[in-house]
Amino acid sequence: MSKRSCDQAVERIYFYLDGEITWYRRLRINWHLRSCRMCEGAYDFEHRFRSVVRDKCSEDVPDELLERLRSVLRENDE
Numbered sequence: 001m002s003k004r005s006c007d008q009a010v011e012r013i014y015f016y017l018d019g020e021i022t023w024y025r026r027l028r029i030n031w032h033l034r035s036c037r038m039c040e041g042a043y044d045f046e047h048r049f050r051s052v053v054r055d056k057c058s059e060d061v062p063d064e065l066l067e068r069l070r071s072v073l074r075e076n077d078e
C-alpha cells in the first residue's frame, strides 16, 4: 500500500465520519481500511474521538479545540 493512497484515505475518513462523502468513496475507504492497518487505526481513533466529544459536549465544539484535543489524545495513544 503506497503512502499516497494512505494520505488520501485518511483525508477521506474525516469526510466519511462527517457523512459528507459519496457511496462510491465510502466503498473505497472500506476496502482500504480492510487492507491497511495504519488507516484502520486512524479510523478507529477518529471514530472514538468523535463519540467521546459528542458524549461530553452538548454544544458545537470549535474546530480549533477539536484539533487540539485530537493531538493531545494522539500523544497519549502512542
Ligand SMILES: [Zn+2]
Pocket (backbone or CB within 6 Å): 001, 005, 006, 007, 009, 032, 036, 037, 038, 039, 040
Ligand atoms: Zn492506508
